[in-house]
Amino acid sequence: MQLPATARRYVRFGPFTVDFVAREVRNSRGKITLQDRPFQILAMLLELPGELVTREQLRERLWPSDTFVDFDHSINTAVKKLREALENGDGRGRYIETLHKRGYRFIGTVEEVAAFNAAAASPDVGQFPVSDPELLPGRRHRRLLYLASVAAVGLFLIALRAGESTGSIRQWWNTLRGFPKPIRSLAVLPLQNLSQNPDDDYFADGLTDALITDLGNLSGLRVISHTSVMAYKNAGKPLSQITRELDVDAIIEGTVLRSGDKLRVTTQLVRASPEEHVWAERYERDVGDLISLEKQLALAIAHEVTGRLTTAEETALSSNGTTNLKAYEAYLRGRYLWKDRTSKAASGAGAYFEQALGEDPHYALAYSGLADYYAVGWGSWLNVPLARRYAQKAVELRPDLAETHASLGIVLQYQCEFAQAGAELRRAVELNPNYAMAHHWYAIHLVVMGRVQDALAENEQARRLDPFSLPINFYRTYILLNLRQYKQAMEQAEIVGAIEPVNAAHRLRAMIYWAQGQVPEAIVEEKAASGFQPVPGRPASYWDEVARVFEKRGLQAATLMALEIEELACNKPHDVRVSESLTCDPGMIAGLYHQVGDKEKTLYWLNRGIDESRKSSNGQCWVANTLETSYDDMRSDPRFREILRRLGLPENTN
Numbered sequence: 001m002q003l004p005a006t007a008r009r010y011v012r013f014g015p016f017t018v019d020f021v022a023r024e025v026r027n028s029r030g031k032i033t034l035q036d037r038p039f040q041i042l043a044m045l046l047e048l049p050g051e052l053v054t055r056e057q058l059r060e061r062l063w064p065s066d067t068f069v070d071f072d073h074s075i076n077t078a079v080k081k082l083r084e085a086l087e088n089g090d091g092r093g094r095y096i097e098t099l100h101k102r103g104y105r106f107i108g109t110v111e112e113v114a115a116f117n118a119a120a121a122s123p124d125v126g127q128f129p130v131s132d133p134e135l136l137p138g139r140r141h142r143r144l145l146y147l148a149s150v151a152a153v154g155l156f157l158i159a160l161r162a163g164e165s166t167g168s169i170r171q172w173w174n175t176l177r178g179f180p181k182p183i184r185s186l187a188v189l190p191l192q193n194l195s196q197n198p199d200d201d202y203f204a205d206g207l208t209d210a211l212i213t214d215l216g217n218l219s220g221l222r223v224i225s226h227t228s229v230m231a232y233k234n235a236g237k238p239l240s241q242i243t244r245e246l247d248v249d250a251i252i253e254g255t256v257l258r259s260g261d262k263l264r265v266t267t268q269l270v271r272a273s274p275e276e277h278v279w280a281e282r283y284e285r286d287v288g289d290l291i292s293l294e295k296q297l298a299l300a301i302a303h304e305v306t307g308r309l310t311t312a313e314e315t316a317l318s319s320n321g322t323t324n325l326k327a328y329e330a331y332l333r334g335r336y337l338w339k340d341r342t343s344k345a346a347s348g349a350g351a352y353f354e355q356a357l358g359e360d361p362h363y364a365l366a367y368s369g370l371a372d373y374y375a376v377g378w379g380s381w382l383n384v385p386l387a388r389r390y391a392q393k394a395v396e397l398r399p400d401l402a403e404t405h406a407s408l409g410i411v412l413q414y415q416c417e418f419a420q421a422g423a424e425l426r427r428a429v430e431l432n433p434n435y436a437m438a439h440h441w442y443a444i445h446l447v448v449m450g451r452v453q454d455a456l457a458e459n460e461q462a463r464r465l466d467p468f469s470l471p472i473n474f475y476r477t478y479i480l481l482n483l484r485q486y487k488q489a490m491e492q493a494e495i496v497g498a499i500e501p502v503n504a505a506h507r508l509r510a511m512i513y514w515a516q517g518q519v520p521e522a523i524v525e526e527k528a529a530s531g532f533q534p535v536p537g538r539p540a541s542y543w544d545e546v547a548r549v550f551e552k553r554g555l556q557a558a559t560l561m562a563l564e565i566e567e568l569a570c571n572k573p574h575d576v577r578v579s580e581s582l583t584c585d586p587g588m589i590a591g592l593y594h595q596v597g598d599k600e601k602t603l604y605w606l607n608r609g610i611d612e613s614r615k616s617s618n619g620q621c622w623v624a625n626t627l628e629t630s631y632d633d634m635r636s637d638p639r640f641r642e643i644l645r646r647l648g649l650p651e652n653t654n
Helices: 036-047 055-062 071-087 137-162 166-176 198-215 226-232 239-246 287-306 311-318 325-338 349-359 364-375 384-397 402-414 418-431 436-448 452-465 470-482 486-499 504-515 519-532 542-553 555-570 574-579 586-595 599-615 622-626 629-634 638-647
Strands: 010-013 016-019 024-027 030-032 052-054 096-099 103-106 111-113 185-188 250-259 262-271 276-286
Touching: 016 036, 036 055, 036 071, 036 103, 052 055, 055 071, 055 103, 071 096, 071 276, 185 198, 185 226, 185 239, 198 226, 198 250, 198 287, 198 325, 226 239, 239 250, 250 287, 262 287, 276 287, 287 311, 287 325, 325 349, 325 364, 349 364, 364 384, 364 402, 384 402, 402 418, 402 436, 418 436, 436 452, 436 470, 452 470, 470 486, 470 504, 486 504, 504 519, 519 542, 542 555, 555 586, 586 599, 586 629, 599 638
Parallel strands: 185 250
Antiparallel strands: 010 016, 010 111, 016 024, 024 030, 052 103, 096 103, 250 262, 262 276
């Protein structure tokens, strides 16, 4: 009768020898690195070779009942690491057999040995044990060469840890050893809604968004934003094409099935190159456990992708914004509508954010959602002072979240409090470098501050995270226009047209043509844009009349004619403007007067723009957005510098 493995010092299987006292596994090449739990699982399997060791037995031995852990994920991870150490991760199951949903069985031949012996552990090495004092000269030389190689590798690894190019050296070293390339970028594709109710789409998309947000907190991992992955919803494209288009190393895909009060979520991690399924898991929970399920799922994916999490990352992934399921669902619905980027859809987002706060008055993300709703809106509900109160409350509740600081930052930007706005937006980027909107809003701030080249770099960061975002791509065109890179700006406008073919690209092309003095082309684009979205107060024949005057009397006359109509709207009483939905844009009027060379009226309308914004019910300070490089020729005028001082803007640009 065999003794149990724990009563023996050494056992051997294949080329491996296990030392139970030292808790080590070795072969002819040296020690095999195994963490504690994979080693304990191996020891239990070796106690009963050929017999089933159930998952419940493993749980009782390794995860006591008072230990809070996602057991399924933990045991799967431990067995995977054990297999990688013993079987090169090829999945052939030389030693460990999986019995589906039951447990594992050791299927190799196990024998007791007196001590570790390299020759016995690896018969093809030769007839002489390493410890034999009578080694042949040739073998002694090979042994010395082996020891020298080990020493060289050790010195290399020390240098690797200290070197500035650690990442690239480590990647080269792992490739040399046959390890796959580390996952540095990831896209969570829209989880597929398998329920019969299409209204549950928000539920699947909301869970997708929550995973993206949580995984975005991992340092060193680029996670594609919600807007861009939604472009692949029901697209049916092969994974190889998606990873190429999004420029990512791996994809998360899965399904959500909600039936009554039951919820089933399946997910899998697929590496792009070489294409392989790295990990898959299924979770079945009550709907009431949705919040904890999402956190467990995010942790499981994070462990698979990174291998190791910092304490801060573990805490960030484990912390719940709310424990109230109704509040969480309402928030998911609100974000689902807000991110649609249309006025009609976004109009309902505010009610859901309010509902979330009704369920949980301390839910910081719901306050952040309301701040974004009232500050970055597409409708009549725009109210920046109200947005500021919500954003400040969000930061007060959760100063550790990028979303709360970003919401406050863009509100302050729109209120022309630029120093504080910049600080809040920088903090948001620091807290979560994967939050695309923080980069986008910070780029807006940098343009207004005259740092246009820096804004382009910040916009590029946003675009890498959210390549199909309409506002990010739209604003990139505006930045390139400020840099007077007209060819690149026009190319970018075409990209915008592919994302939103109805209106946005016409407005951008018109701006580019105006900047280059191509008036007929600009008017054609303006007419096309106004056909999609007429401007209140402008007659239908507005651009035809501008074109007629331009042809007969030139650009200056056409501009002055346009100014008459724009000034007419601004000179009407405020209550009339509101009742007739008239738009008054002093910044645009100032720009037109600047274009025709009327400095005095340019200064008048810039100052009036500041006064209008301070009296405005929505509290926005739009005139600041007109003061970038287009006014460089006026920066020597003391009156213009006074306008910059009133707005808290730098007097010089880089």
